[in-house]
Amino acid sequence: MFSDKQKPRTMNEVGGQPNRIEKNTKIKGDIVSEADFRIDGKLDGNVTTSGKVVIGKGGYIHGKVECVNADIEGNFNGELLVSDLLSLKASAVIEGTVSVSKLAVEPGATFNASCTMKGKGGSFNKQQPSSGAKAS
Numbered sequence: 001m002f003s004d005k006q007k008p009r010t011m012n013e014v015g016g017q018p019n020r021i022e023k024n025t026k027i028k029g030d031i032v033s034e035a036d037f038r039i040d041g042k043l044d045g046n047v048t049t050s051g052k053v054v055i056g057k058g059g060y061i062h063g064k065v066e067c068v069n070a071d072i073e074g075n076f077n078g079e080l081l082v083s084d085l086l087s088l089k090a091s092a093v094i095e096g097t098v099s100v101s102k103l104a105v106e107p108g109a110t111f112n113a114s115c116t117m118k119g120k121g122g123s124f125n126k127q128q129p130s131s132g133a134k135a136s
Contacts, residue, residue, distance in 0.1 A: 018051075023058050030063075037067075039074075057091050080113075 018036040025041035040056035059074035090108035
């Protein structure tokens with residue numbers, strides 16, 4: 001009589017709704033989520049998510065971020081661990097250490113970080129030394 005296709009999806013089944021920290025908001029502490037995160041305010045702490053992290057143009061994070069993908073327009077200082085794609089927009093300012101699989105940097109971005117890129121299969125290639133890279 002009732003089909004499983006008509007069952008409403010719960011937030012856990014689709015990863016949850018995206019979270020947002022608006023500008024003029026300051027948070028001190030750690031965040032753990034399965035959903036995407038957008039930060040337009042200031043965060044002093046760590047973010048762990050199985051989704052995407054977006055730092056807006058006015059956003060700032062000081063701490064450690066672990067995520068699948070990241071788009072950064074604002075400022076980041078700390079340790080950034082991105083299992084897939086890190087995209088830095090022209091207004092981005094990155095300082096600290098970065099570990100990524102793929103990196104896209106627009107002209108104008110400031111990338112003052114020690115960067116390690118994973119090889120295929122998600123493992124680090126230990127034969128190549130990590131290098132610092134700067135783009136401006």
